[in-house]
Amino acid sequence: xxxxxxxxxxxxxxxxxTVTLSCTYDTSExxxxxxxxxxxxxxQMILVIRQEAYKQQNATENRFSVNFQKAxxxxxxxxxxxxxxDTAMYFCAFMKHGGTYKYIxxxxxxxxxxx
Amino acid sequence: xxxxxxxxxxxxxxxxxxVTLSCSPISGHRSVSWYQQTPGQxxxxxxxxxxxxxxxxxxxxxxxxxxxFSNSRSExxxxxxxxxxxxxxxxxxxxxxxxxGGSDTQYFGPGTRLTVL
Numbered sequence: 001x002x003x004x005x006x007x008x009x010x011x012x013x014x015x016x017x018t019v020t021l022s023c024t025y026d027t028s029e030x031x032x033x034x035x036x037x038x039x040x041x042x043x044q045m046i047l048v049i050r051q052e053a054y055k056q057q058n059a060t061e062n063r064f065s066v067n068f069q070k071a072x073x074x075x076x077x078x079x080x081x082x083x084x085x086d087t088a089m090y091f092c093a094f095m096k097h098g099g100t101y102k103y104i105x106x107x108x109x110x111x112x113x114x115x
Numbered sequence: 116x117x118x119x120x121x122x123x124x125x126x127x128x129x130x131x132x133x134v135t136l137s138c139s140p141i142s143g144h145r146s147v148s149w150y151q152q153t154p155g156q157x158x159x160x161x162x163x164x165x166x167x168x169x170x171x172x173x174x175x176x177x178x179x180x181x182x183x184f185s186n187s188r189s190e191x192x193x194x195x196x197x198x199x200x201x202x203x204x205x206x207x208x209x210x211x212x213x214x215x216g217g218s219d220t221q222y223f224g225p226g227t228r229l230t231v232l
Binding site for chain 1: 146148150157158159160163165170171173203205207209211219220221222223224225226
């Protein structure tokens with residue numbers, strides 16, 4: 001069975017600084033997808049970034065980038081130039097390739113951006 | 116395109132009652148998944164529907180059931196409610212095209228907050 005671990009329950013960062021959120025996972029699968037979602041206090045879960053395991057290149061989306069280390073089963077999220085609107089719960093999620101459409105989520109990291 | 120919508124947004128029920136939650140996916144999306152979110156257990160997968168068929172199921176008791184209609188809209192039903200069923204129920208939809216290319220990504224609705232008294 002797959003598991004996803006987020007070892008940082010809470011983090012804080014000063015506005016305009018950079019912060020990295022950690023995520024590790026355990027799987028015997030070779031093809032899978034990894035995601036980071038944010039859930040602001042309004043509760044709507046929003047996709048931040050997506051990575052396909054077969055792609056070695058790390059995904060980037062504007063200020064958000066990942067460090068995907070497949071051998072180490074690590075998938076960290078880097079937020080550059082942090083903004084107050086980045087304050088949210090961040091969830092790392094794993095999904096097997098092959099049409100399962102079942103996410104395994106980590107327990108989340110609560111990020112607070114300080115003015 | 117409109118996002119995933121869920122109704123109702125808030126619901127209060129008493130133990131023993133049953134409840135039905137509704138989810139309308141993004142237009143064109145064929146897969147609908149349901150998750151339960153609680154402070155103690157986090158986000159847990161309930162089930163996934165595709166073309167009116169349940170394809171995947173999580174580890175929840177039979178009191179939790181669902182269905183999907185021909186227009187991809189989905190409903191989730193919980194019978195004989197227990198206090199522990201109080202949670203935020205999230206619905207997510209995916210394009211789920213065989214061509215891949217990001218169609219596996221799930222887009223979430225705002226959730227239904229269920230409180231069981």
